[in-house]
Amino acid sequence: MSGLRPPLAVIAGPTASGKSALALKLAAERRGVVINADASQVYADLSILSARPSAAEMQQAPHRLFGAIDGAEACTAARWAELARAEIAAAHAAGLLPILVGGTGLYLRTLxxxxxxxPPISQEVRANVRQLLDVRSALEAEDPAMASRLHANDTQRNARALEVIRSTGRSLADWQLASPQGGLLDEVELEPLVVEVPRDVLVQRIDSRIEAMWRAGALAEVERLAARRLPPALPVMxxxxxxxxxALLAGELSEAEAIERWKxxxxxYAKRQATWARNQTGDWPRHS
Structure with missing residues (x-):
């Protein structure tokens, strides 16, 4: 480390790989602040389903941006990056190590x-896109080039791409050819780590975690979310x-079917996260 720039630790990897435990250990060793970089954990409505750190874990070290956004809002990567920048600056000002932890590659890359x-997206366009039941089909029809670059199940990024072409008349792919603005890499001394877990072990951990979430009241959490009657295109939904x-609450799936679909x-999703980590993190150190 040169010591000329303030440090920033980043712990990335797939869900259920043990990132949070490593973040807590590092926070204890280095007087750290744990900053959420997971797109589900940012929403206040999803404490159980997002595996947000427990109250006991949050007492072990300061935690930021966990449950910070109401589900009625869409937390874009740009907005999260702005919030994260503020938390990182606050940590540095207090003499603490900011520790980004999460598996949302788009968040990390944007920051x-x-x-x-x-350009800013038209509010009318954004509202119309959020009301669509099939964003993916609309994107394939209006911007096939961008659709080919996105996974069909990545609803947030598909919606973002559709908003961009409807609001600006240009594909997001065209905008991305321009030089990115506002990156943090040149301002900090990066201390990255990618957590890797054998696939069979990760699957076992995922299954066990979901079963524990079910017992902890995941269905009641989703029932409360459903009662808010939010637009179905919102990321939280x-x-x-x-x-x-x-679908279980609507009688469309049995309990066993819903849990298996969830798993x-x-x-x-974990497979996509692992692929992102392999392809996008270059020579970042690995931990298993």
Missing amino acids: LEGIAAV RAIGVPPLL LDTRQ
Whole structure:
């Protein structure tokens, strides 16, 4: 470490890989502040389904941006990056080590590398997109080039791409060709770590975690969320675990079917997270 720039620790990796435990250990060793970099844990409505740290864990070290956003709002990567920057600056001012922990690659990339300077999205366009039941089909019809770059199940990024082309008349792919703005990499001394877990072990952990979430009241949490009658395109309504449990509440799936769908969705998400970590984190150190 050069000591010329303030340090920033980043712990990335798939869900259920043990990132939070490592963050707590590092926070204890280095007087750290744990800052959430997970797109589900940012929402106040999803304490159980997002595996937010427990009250006991949060007492062990300061935690920031966990449950910080109401589910009625869409927390974009740009907005999260702005909030994270403020928390990182506050940690440095207090002489503490900011520790970003989470598996949302888009959040981390936006903060560290910056984001294309897309003009503000029209509020009318954003509202219309959030009301759509099939955002993916609309994107494939209006911006097939961008659709080909996004996973069909990545509802937040599909919605963002659709908003951009409807609001600006240009594909998000075109905007991304421009140089990113606002990256943090040149301002900090990065201390990154990628957590890697064998696939079979990770699957076992995911299944055990979901069963524990179920026992902890996940269905009641989703029932409270459903009672808010939020637009179905909002990220909180598409978070892992929410759709199958909503289907259970609607009588469309049995309890066993909903839990199995939840497990499958989580395994697929973890696989995408691991792929991102392999392809996007370069020579970051690995921990297993």
